[in-house]
Amino acid sequence: MKEKYLEAEKKLSFYLKKHSIPLLRYAMGIIYFWYGILKVMGISPVEELVYRATHWIGVHNFVIFLGVWEMAIGLCLFIKPLKRIGLLLLFMQFPGTFLPLFLNPEDCFTVIPYGLTLEGQYVFKNLILIAAGSPPVGDRIRRNSRPGGPDAAQKAHRAGRAQAARSSDRLLDRPPAVAVPGADSARSRPLARSPVRPRRATGSSGL
Numbered sequence: 591m592k593e594k595y596l597e598a599e600k601k602l603s604f605y606l607k608k609h610s611i612p613l614l615r616y617a618m619g620i621i622y623f624w625y626g627i628l629k630v631m632g633i634s635p636v637e638e639l640v641y642r643a644t645h646w647i648g649v650h651n652f653v654i655f656l657g658v659w660e661m662a663i664g665l666c667l668f669i670k671p672l673k674r675i676g677l678l679l680l681f682m683q684f685p686g687t688f689l690p691l692f693l694n695p696e697d698c699f700t701v702i703p704y705g706l707t708l709e710g711q712y713v714f715k716n717l718i719l720i721a722a723g724s725p726p727v728g729d730r731i732r733r734n735s736r737p738g739g740p741d742a743a744q745k746a747h748r749a750g751r752a753q754a755a756r757s758s759d760r761l762l763d764r765p766p767a768v769a770v771p772g773a774d775s776a777r778s779r780p781l782a783r784s785p786v787r788p789r790r791a792t793g794s795s796g797l
Contacts, residue, residue: 615667615726618719619676623664629657639697639709643690659683673726680723687716 628634637653644652659679666676690698690713698710706714 611725614722615673618680618722619664619667621664621719622660622667622680626657626660626662626664629653630661636709636712639690639694639712642697643693644686646693656686677723677726680719684716684720688713 625634629637629640632654634640634653634657640653640656644656649655660683663676663679663683666672666679669676690709695702698707698713699705700707
């Protein structure tokens with residue numbers, strides 16, 4: 591029983607090692623796209639909090655702009671070729687999420703600095719998102735630090751497949767060999783040596 595449990599735990603560990611970062615990226619993409627579309631639709635519960643923290647910027651409908659930004663983060667995290675852009679937008683957005691703590695502390699604290707309101711808890715949850723966004727960034731840097739870049743293995747694999755395809759094409763273009771009856775047996779049979787005829791002696795003995 592213990593061996594079966596350890597084997598299942600080992601399989602689960604290998605699965606999570608392979609898929610944990612993509613799953614984390616997709617989960618963050620869902621969260622950001624969901625939060626962003628709520629702001630765009632005007633039904634976000636933090637719309638008033640965002641307005642009070644950013645009204646000094648002087649941008650009309652800044653909440654909608656922020657919602658579009660978060661939707662872009664979510665979409666980029668979902669689309670693998672755009673994940674670098676998504677991570678960049680994500681970390682550019684983080685400093686602004688803590689503005690209410692400094693500009694409107696009365697909205698975030700009941701007792702400063704430890705008594706948090708619901709809005710304060712919403713702001714501080716971004717610490718978890720910062721920590722969650724760090725592994726995809728580290729994984730991207732680790733892949734870039736490999737010799738040949740992150741796509742070296744894929745390029746080598748494609749080159750190998752292309753080489754195999756070219757070899758196959760050359761084999762198909764080669765004319766078929768014509769089988770000669772008895773050719774194998776003739777090659778395997780040793781050649782008969784012709785008898786050596788004695789050379790006639792020539793001389794001046796008859797003169």
